[in-house]
Amino acid sequence: MNEKVNRRVTLAAQPVGAPKDSDFQMIEGSVPVPGDGEILLRTIYLSLDPYMRGRISAARSYAASVEIGQTMVGATVSSVVASNHSKFEPGQLVLGYSGWQDYEVSTGKGLTRLDPNTGPVSTALGVMGMPGLTAYVGLLDIGQPKTGETVVVSSAAGAVGSVAGQIARLKGCRTVGVAGTAEKCRYTVQEFGFEQCLNYNDSNFVERLKDACPGGIDIYFENVGGKVFDAACALMNTAGRIPVCGMISRYNDTALPKGPDTLPRLMRAILTRRLLVCGFIITDHGHRL
Incomplete structure (x- = not known):
């Protein structure tokens, strides 16, 4: 400087x-x-x-x-x-x-x-600051992971997602990451220890997510929104938890996204599967740093 x-x-x-x-x-x-x-x-x-x-x-x-x-x-x-x-x-x-x-x-x-x-x-x-605390609060306070559960983390190569996945592994969970490139997926598995990582830009992403979670999803750590959110919600188990940390894919929107309205399907899933969908703002927990 x-x-x-x-x-x-x-x-x-x-x-x-x-x-x-x-x-x-x-x-x-x-x-x-x-x-x-x-x-x-x-x-x-x-x-x-x-x-x-x-x-x-x-x-x-x-x-x-x-x-x-x-x-x-x-x-x-x-x-x-x-x-x-x-x-x-x-x-x-x-x-x-x-x-x-x-x-x-x-x-x-x-x-x-x-x-x-x-x-x-x-x-x-990073890990010892706001992003790390965000992962900690979202996964442990809202997600409340249990040994053997399946945890899916979007933006898994990012500062928050990478930590959320590692905490989930420490809690004995299966961890499936979602990222936007093959290189990010490789890094997520080899460096952060996720069991799998899927590229949401692959044409068969929805099918691959189903294959990666044959027993459904217990916790979906939400960072991005969009088609990843829709695909994960369709696989949520009864009493599943969705900590909502961010909706990165929607931050630059100037209008509603094109395509079918998926809200009725989401609301039905929340009701019939008794899902917990909880947003949180990390500044509310700043005293815990």
């Missing part, structure tokens, strides 16, 4: 459909100076997460939208460059929410000090 310039990315326009370059603006300015009781942070790692798409939309959501001209939000691992704060010293590493910028002045509120001796500090933005 340039030590003399603070680069920050701001929201220039609320995207319509998929975000494009012109929806954002890069602004270069001077590095801010901390005042009394403040510290200067330099961003080392920035986490780009799917929830950000909702934060740049005008639609009602669980958190306020980023305003036009405002710096984009995002969790960060930062180094303390200068400190006028009694609890922070230069050189310390912290987990914070500085967003898409090189530097930020902070009062220290909401920061968590990190110890690089306990492991890579980047894990504070």
Whole structure:
């Protein structure tokens, strides 16, 4: 990073459909100076997460939208460059929410000090941070896995899905992942230990999911929505659980998806099979980190 310039990315326009370059603006300015009781942070790692798409939309959501001209939000691992704060010293590493910028002045509120001796500090933005907690809460609190059950995880190669699948395995469950490329599926099996991983872009995906779950699905960890959700719901067992973490495939929609209305079929399945379908927002559980 340039030590003399603070680069920050701001929201220039609320995207319509998929975000494009012109929806954002890069602004270069001077590095801010901390005042009394403040510290200067330099961003080392920035986490780009799917929830950000909702934060740049005008639609009602669980958190306020980023305003036009405002710096984009995002969790960060930062180094303390200068400190006028009694609890922070230069050189310390912290987990914070500085967003898409090189530097930020902070009062220290909401920061968590990190110890690089306990492991890579980047894990504070992954398995040991918000994505890891998301997988933990969704699978254990809502999914409540039992030994021998079949767990299907969408977006299984992602930060949340990969952890959810590994927790399921530790609980003695069969784990079937779903991802969008053959390479992601290979990685999911070889690196994350899923028993199988299916490519939802394969023409025979629905049939392959049935073959992978001959006894049905007990827990479907939902990250994407769309045809994966429809295929999984059709295989849910009685008293199955569906933790709803995200609907990535629908985040850029500007209209209802084409095709038949699958809601009546879903509602019938929820009723007749006594399914638990539960959405959750991880910021409600932030105190557990």
